[in-house]
Amino acid sequence: MIDVQSPAYKFISTVKFVRAVYIVAVAIITATLILAHELVGWSYILFPIGMLIALLTKDPKRRVLFALLSFAHILIGGLIEPLNINAIEHAFLLLPLCYLVLFPSSIWPIVIALLLVAHYVLNAPQGEMMEMIDDSVKLMLITFFATVMTYYKQKLDAQIITYRNDSLSDFLTQLPNRRAFYQYVDTNIDTEISNKDFVLLKSILITSKM
Structure with a gap:
């Protein structure tokens, strides 16, 4: 079972980590495009520019x-x-995953993978057709499972936030409960945060039945 509170899970879920992986993937694809083409290679300098604008x-x-x-x-x-x-085998496995970062929980990565496969299978030499089909199957499987996993991860994260919010409030009144009170105290009791003073007045009412 995945521990969503583990440091490793939190690290790979950060926006900075995802963007860093995205930039590395775009750099690998760009280098392959430039080095593998002789006629139009340097035109692919525009590719990372477009992908970075799409990301930011x-x-x-x-x-x-x-x-x-x-x-x-x-x-x-x-x-x-x-x-x-x-x-194609070394670089284009990463391309649909880049679109997964841009459009999570959507079918865009699968559409990109399908168009990429159709484009290169139709233009592949006859002698390389079987190898191209093998790479195409790998590409589609990786893209499909990555898209499904991203979709369910986002659903899981949203459900965790809902449960956490529900645990901090009363079900009937929707007012903060005792757990929310202690969480607020733990967050704000450090007076060094933003150099602000914090005063806590706590009273306990005890009733006894005679």
Whole structure:
């Protein structure tokens, strides 16, 4: 069972870690595209620019636009100068995973993988067809399972937040309960935080029945 409170789980769930992996994957794909092409290689300098804009922008429409333009660039370059099977095998397994970071819990990564497979299978030499099919199956399986796992991870995280909020309030009144009170005290009792003073007045009412 996955321990969602473990430091390792929290680390790999951070935005900084995911973005770092995304940037490394984009760098690997870009290097492969530039080195494997002779005619249009240097045009792929535009690919990481588009992918980084898609990652950093907060506008969903702009993210979709730059992500699709970057992918279209790969398809057009592949039509002009097809890649060899080794370059496709080493780099393009990472491409749908980049779109998984951009569009989590969506079918975009699977669509990208399908278009990528269709594009290169149709243009693959006859002698490399079986190897291309084998790589295509791997690509689809990795993309499918990664997409499903990301979807359920986000559902799990949302459910954990819901349970945590429910545990800090009364079910009927929705007012903070004793656990929420002690959590608030633990958070604010350190007077060194923001150099603010903190005063706690606690009274206990004890009633006895005669």
